[in-house]
Amino acid sequence: MERERLIFHIDVNSAFLSWESVDRLKKDPTALDLRTIPSAVGGDASKRHGIVLAKSTPAKRYGVTTGEPLAQALKKCPHLMVVPSHFEIYVASSRRLLKLLEEYTPDIEKFSIDEAFLDMTETIHLFGEPLAVADGIRRRVREELGFTVNVGISSNKLLAKMASDFEKPDRTHTLFPAEVPEKMWPLPIRELFLVGGAAQKKLESLGLHTIGELAHSDPELLALHLGGKYARLIHDYANGLDSEPVAERTAMNKGYGNRITLSRDVSDMEEARHVLLSLAETVGARLRADHVLCNQVCVELRDWRFHSSSHQGALHFATDSTSVIYEEACRLLEEFWDRTPVRLIGIRTGKISDHGFVQMSLFETEQDRKRLEMEKAVDAIRSRFGTDSVKRASFLAKDSLVDHAASKHKHLGNQKGDPHETDTDL
DNA sequence: TCTTCCATCACGT
DNA sequence: CTAACGACGTGATGGAAGA
Secondary structure (H helix, E strand, C coil): CCCCCCEEEEEECCHHHHHHHHHHHHHCCCCCCHHHCCEEEECCHHHCCCEEEEECHHHHHCCCCCCCEHHHHHHHCCCCEEECCCHHHHHHHHHHHHHHHCCCCCCEEEEECCEEEEECCCCHHHCCCHHHHHHHHHHHHHHHHCCCEEEEEECCHHHHHHHHCCCCCCCEEECCHHHHHHHCCCCEHHHCCCCCHHHHHHHHHCCCCEHHHHHCCCHHHHHHHHCHHHHHHHHHHHCCCCCCCCCCCCCCCCCEEEEEEEEEEECCHHHHHHHHHHHHHHHHHHHHHCCCEEEEEEEEEEECCCCEEEEEEEEEEEECCHHHHHHHHHHHHHHHCCCCCEEEEEEEEECCECCCCCCCCCCCCHHHHHHHHHHHHHHHHHHHHCCCCCCCHHHHHCCCCCCCCCCCCHHHCCCCCCCCCCCCCC
16 A cells, blocks of 8 residues: 655766766867767777767767667768767766755665656655656756756656656656556567566567567466566566665665776786786775675686686685785686686675774784785875876786776766666667 | 575666 | 677576585
8 A cells, every 4th residue: 555656767868978068068168069969978999998888869860879889880970979988077967966856855766877766755745746847857957967868757666767768858758557558568578677688589489579568468478488586577567567665775785896808818817917906906995985895706707709707706704905805816717717818807796794994803914904004095096186096016017908997987986887878868 | 405605697777 | 791899786597515
């Protein structure tokens, strides 16, 4: 008997590209607005980081899609203007948006860097009719922040999210349960949240092509092919059912990781260890910044044939130390890497615990203490100057395979998920 | 036999 | 021109290992 709720889902249109453009215009009001020309935010193809992270509407008209290789995008659209990404800008922009949204309700869930859910049930009466309030939010974001958002309105998170995806940009849509048959059921199955490529294939092999067909399908049959839990979930979703509360993401991360695609394949252990050090340093810094410890380390590889593998090990004690993580990662790598040339190396930590205050432990040697102090100092310098202000001596010696692995993503702090936008976001 | 661990897959941004 | 593309975090799953 839960009461009817009122949920808004806010989704930034072409987030990275919009934010990039807003920032350029702020610095130089005469600058070209990237949103008005075929453009994209992308990686560096020469370092094998070449994919489209976000695209402008004009670029979309050329068939450029998010996630595709830059070379492919340039074939479709030779004049595509590609600009590099600046995560600090996106984090700041995201924060400004959240701040504005907080004026409407304290019950906010930041879903990703460019999406948020608002539970407006208790506060809507302060502002007016839902549609008018949503339009007001859009207008304020446009005028005060310089970019546009879509707002989806419904009585649960799933439907609000589906609604914000409808027509873009700068639009408000409702998708209340009564509207589901008309607005959601005709959509291809792939557009349902949590139905990806693999599920799509299975569902289509069962003759299910639209969300409506899924909604009316036999749950038992679904469970047989998709697994019980997942089958129930998407069957409920297809019927517009979702009772998840809007919850502030206050919970601890379950893990912290860092991985990088190298500018060239690596088959030498020495080189691989340098990469691991760089990765361990980032991960360790993030653990320390969040005052958490990990008890598990996992090394991931992707070889030159794109085959992925991983190997994990438990620590004997919880740690946030770069060196401990690094040493364990090296041990694991030795243990399972057959020296097949790899194009990607990663470290993931797990078994996170909250014991923030570093245990100045019983067995800690003087060397350990010094090392910890040094790591703290490195963190401090990095947080002041960012990026590569400090490098380890061992890292300076080699020519760098990774360019900025050590500084990447550290600013994301506590956030869940990664800030890249999707194809649906335009 | 019941739980936990491990590696992999799938999905989202 | 047979492929091909990033960097994350989370949850499910099925088989192996362990108690």
